[in-house]
Every structure is written in structure tokens, then in C-alpha cells.
Amino acid sequence: MRLLFLGDIVGRSGRAAVTALLPGLIDRYSLDFVVINGENAAGGFGMTEEIVTDLIDAGADAITTGNHAFDQREALVFAERQPRFLRPANFPAGTPGRGANLYSARNGANVLVCNVMGRVFMDALDDPFAAVDREVSACPLGEQADAIVVDFHAEATSEKQAVAHHLDGRVTLVVGTHTHVPTADHRILAGGTAYQSDAGMCGDYDSVLGMEKDEPVRRFLTKIPSGRFTPAAGAATLCGVAVEIDESTGLALAVAPLSIGGVLEQRLPPFWG
Structure with missing residues (x-):
């Protein structure tokens, strides 16, 4: 099973790159599931429902967010009726929308996507470790879920790494968002989590x-x-993380960064062929 996660979309340039390139990537490399963090897509701050629809039409199976989830006030309304739109699961009780959801992949697999936000150097929210434990325990890997993706939207690398080690072996992928800079530490942890x-x-x-x-x-x-x-309105780089998943376990077989277009070094996952 092939999964692609794309990092935070920023503005019109980022949206244009995703909508132009993603459909071709899905077709050419037989991608089974795509998650996109879109929280900066509307002028850099939040998302509109029109943008959510455009990303779904381009091939997004789930759209995660973070601290800008509700910068566009209309999100307070459409969050309830858009099952592919997620906001952090550790937002206060009563916040509109959902922090996790189970989706069907193109190959028929069930994929749980969980969106959680960190607390170090961020707004004070509920405990992210307890929130992600709750969501993963309710839909365990190998039982209800064939794969589990966790978008941990956080500032501190230490907090991101701690969450990943806490979840190692229980989820397919833990990927950080929020800092807008791709890190060079992609790897598979000891328990099989990318x-x-x-x-x-x-x-x-x-x-x-x-x-x-x-x-x-x-x-x-x-x-x-x-x-x-x-x-910024210049040519965007499409940045993300690709994972090859063992369909028998839901754990990662391979992980690699992706960057296409713009000014960064161009990289495609070697296991895409």
C-alpha cells in the first residue's frame, strides 16, 4: 500500500502546485491514500470550504489542520459537515468538527487519520498524548484500521519525537507539521512506525x-x-513524505521525503520506481 502525506499548503501558490501535480502523482505511482495539511491554504491563514472541495477533487482523502484551523470563520460551520476536514483532536470539548476519522483507501483498506497539536511553545490545549492514545485505542491497527496516520502539528522537535516513540509499533506514520521546513530525519522506528x-x-x-x-x-x-x-506567490515546491506499507501489519516498509518544483532539490521516493 502506498501513502503520501503533503505538508502545510501555504497560499495560492501552494494550492496551485497541489491541484496541478497531485492527480498525476496518484495515477502515475498508484497512490492508495493521500493526506494533506491545508491549514495555511486560504491566504496563509485557515481554509475555506471551497478550498477543501478543490483539494478533495485533486485527490486528497483527508485534510488535516492545526493552530490556524478556524482562522476562516466559515470553518466553524463546515467542519461539522465535511468528514474529510480534521482539526486537532485535543482542541477543547465542544469544538466543531472531528480530530480523527476512518477512511477507505483506493485499494479498499481502512485508514485512520488522527490530527493532534503540540503544547510546547504553542497554545495551551488538552494533553496531546492522551488525545492520540484515545483515538488510536478506539480504532487499533490490525483491527478496525489497516493503517494509521498521525499528523502531529507542533513547534518543538522534542515533543514530536516523544509522540512518535510513544506510538511506535501502534501506528503507520507519525509526521510533524507546522514549521514549514522539511527535516532530514525520515526513518522507520524500532517498532515499525515511519x-x-x-x-x-x-x-x-x-x-x-x-x-x-x-x-x-x-x-x-x-x-x-x-x-x-x-x-509568497512564486513557484511552489510540493513537499511531503511517502510511505510504503506492509498490508499484513499496517507498519512501514519504507519511508522517503518528496519535493517537486520550486527551488528545493527535487526528490521522488526511490521505491515508487
Whole structure:
């Protein structure tokens, strides 16, 4: 089974890269399941329902978010009626939407996707370890779920690694999002769980985390905001993580980073052939 996870989409440039490239990747490499973090897709802050629909039409099977999940106020409404849209599972009780859901892959497998947010250097939320334990225990690998993907949206690498080791052997993939920079630590942990600290972003890397450079640089130099952050509009790099999954166990056989287009080094998973 082949799974692709794409990192945070930032602005129109990132959306255009995903909608242009993803359908071809699915067809050419026979991808069974695709997860995308889309929380910065609408002008860099949140998502609209139209964008959610466009990503689903392009091939996304699940769309995760993070601290910007509800920056677009309409998300408070459509989160309830869009089962492919996830917000962090450790948001407070009563938050609209869902933090995890079970989906059918193209090969007929059942894939649990769980979205959780960290607490180190982030907003104070419920315990992410308890939240992800609750979701995984309710739909265990090898029983209700044939594969489990955890998007851990967090700032601190230590917290991401701790969650991955805590879940090792119980889930297929733990992948970090939020920092918008792809890390070089992709690997399979001792128990068979694939891991990468951050998938990077789908956006213009000639930027500051996907935003036009002038305003962030000015704020660092002067400490005075002089305008809004605006997503950079140059050619985007499609960044993510690919996993080859053992269908008998739901654990990872191989994991590799992906980057296509833009200014980063171009990389395709070697096991895609």
C-alpha cells in the first residue's frame, strides 16, 4: 500500500502546485491514500470550504489542520459537515468538527487519520498524548484500521519525537507539521512506525515560511509591524513524505521525503520506481 502525506499548503501558490501535480502523482505511482495539511491554504491563514472541495477533487482523502484551523470563520460551520476536514483532536470539548476519522483507501483498506497539536511553545490545549492514545485505542491497527496516520502539528522537535516513540509499533506514520521546513530525519522506528519531524510546506520557499520576505524581515529588524503577512506567490515546491506499507501489519516498509518544483532539490521516493 502506498501513502503520501503533503505538508502545510501555504497560499495560492501552494494550492496551485497541489491541484496541478497531485492527480498525476496518484495515477502515475498508484497512490492508495493521500493526506494533506491545508491549514495555511486560504491566504496563509485557515481554509475555506471551497478550498477543501478543490483539494478533495485533486485527490486528497483527508485534510488535516492545526493552530490556524478556524482562522476562516466559515470553518466553524463546515467542519461539522465535511468528514474529510480534521482539526486537532485535543482542541477543547465542544469544538466543531472531528480530530480523527476512518477512511477507505483506493485499494479498499481502512485508514485512520488522527490530527493532534503540540503544547510546547504553542497554545495551551488538552494533553496531546492522551488525545492520540484515545483515538488510536478506539480504532487499533490490525483491527478496525489497516493503517494509521498521525499528523502531529507542533513547534518543538522534542515533543514530536516523544509522540512518535510513544506510538511506535501502534501506528503507520507519525509526521510533524507546522514549521514549514522539511527535516532530514525520515526513518522507520524500532517498532515499525515511519517518522519525519516535519514534512515541510507546499508553498514558495523563496520566502519566510511561505510569506513574502519584506514584512517578516522588517519586523525582525524594527520590531514594528508595518503591514500584513502575505503569502509568497512564486513557484511552489510540493513537499511531503511517502510511505510504503506492509498490508499484513499496517507498519512501514519504507519511508522517503518528496519535493517537486520550486527551488528545493527535487526528490521522488526511490521505491515508487
